[in-house]
Amino acid sequence: MQQKIDPRKVRTRQMLRDALIALILEKGYDAITLQAITDKAGLRRATFYLHYKDKEELLFTILKDTFDELVSEIDKLQVGVDISAAQLAIYQVIFKHAQENADLYLSILTGRGASTITRYIREYLSHSFLEEMCFRNPDLELTMPMNVLANFNATIELNMAIWWLEQEMPYSPEQMAEMCTKLTLNGLQSAFKPITAQMPT
Amino acid sequence: MQQKIDPRKVRTRQMLRDALIALILEKGYDAITLQAITDKAGLRRATFYLHYKDKEELLFTILKDTFDELVSEIDKLQVGVDISAAQLAIYQVIFKHAQENADLYLSILTGRGASTITRYIREYLSHSFLEEMCFRNPDLELTMPMNVLANFNATIELNMAIWWLEQEMPYSPEQMAEMCTKLTLNGLQSAFKPITAQMPT
DNA sequence: ACTTTTATTGACACGATGTACGTTAAATAG
């Protein structure tokens, strides 16, 4: 006997998936209860536990499949060795996909829970950056919006720090500061106008 | 009459703050209930609601004060106009502070809730990057660990997208892809060894 | 038709939330 999966299992899981997606669009991820999911799917709440631990585990199976599909799409693009062109293609796939599923991702990526905390901190860092920028370099010319730069800067500061902590701090604060400075500054400089001859009065 | 605050109010709030911090270190942010906080503080649960809406609001007041202090520390450093030196100083303050409060930030930044979702996605993107990197450029020389680069790339991809969605997509996917490519690539290239003459066999 | 797997049903105990209200204690004004 080959490991043929019971079609009822597949059907039930698909119903749970559909129910979760529908509810996310209806009322937002955080507000969803298991009761609501199983009601929507026309199943009992106890049934849910036969397949998933909680609504998060259900969501992860959906995300994994979605991302696997996106990756294979990107692989099919078969850009050459041009890194810049490849990166551009990847971003285009990412942002187009995000736009197409905007409601869904808004709900699961920006809801309550701990992400509210990370968002709060990121906005704080971004605001700090803007203030500092407007204070020190009020008439600097840029090739892209300053709020993009502020968020770019805040995102790296916050998330590199989170990652570093998760890895149990394998590098010293100095090493991290150096690496992040290099990575961040070479990126940020691309936002300044090439070179302007600076003349004092 | 000046707006003097009742000392009991100040004392109660301080007790709640201390209790929350202590509990975060003890059992992790997500596992904390209001009952646990007020028990620790030696107060009634109903009292909590006289001051804060929920434990998140309480945490935010603590974070705001902490960050305000950090910012004023950074302001006091008073580095010159050298952007690179200033950025280095800021990162040093950030990572040192994160290290000193590692337990606390690990708890509030990496717990369950929606942040589990963002972490999952970030790890997915990071893993994808590593696979792609090891597959296409197996013998590339780097000036810093590849996992740092992978996380840097994943962080920007994910968080720029989240921010973009939060702002109600003020730019097209193409614009975002362009800006992110510029910002990301100029940063990533700083991790490669200057220039190596490439000779085909 | 028979067997095995899976879903259904209803119920239960548990824990956390938010609120309400009368009482007690503490701080401040006069």
Add this chain to the structure above:
DNA sequence: CTATTTAACGTACATCGTGTCAATAAAAGT
């Protein structure tokens, strides 16, 4: 010192979501 205001206490109540269980029913595979 006394009166008044304000905070915190003590307790209770209704609500909701969770996780689990055991007995029953249904449906697919052979």
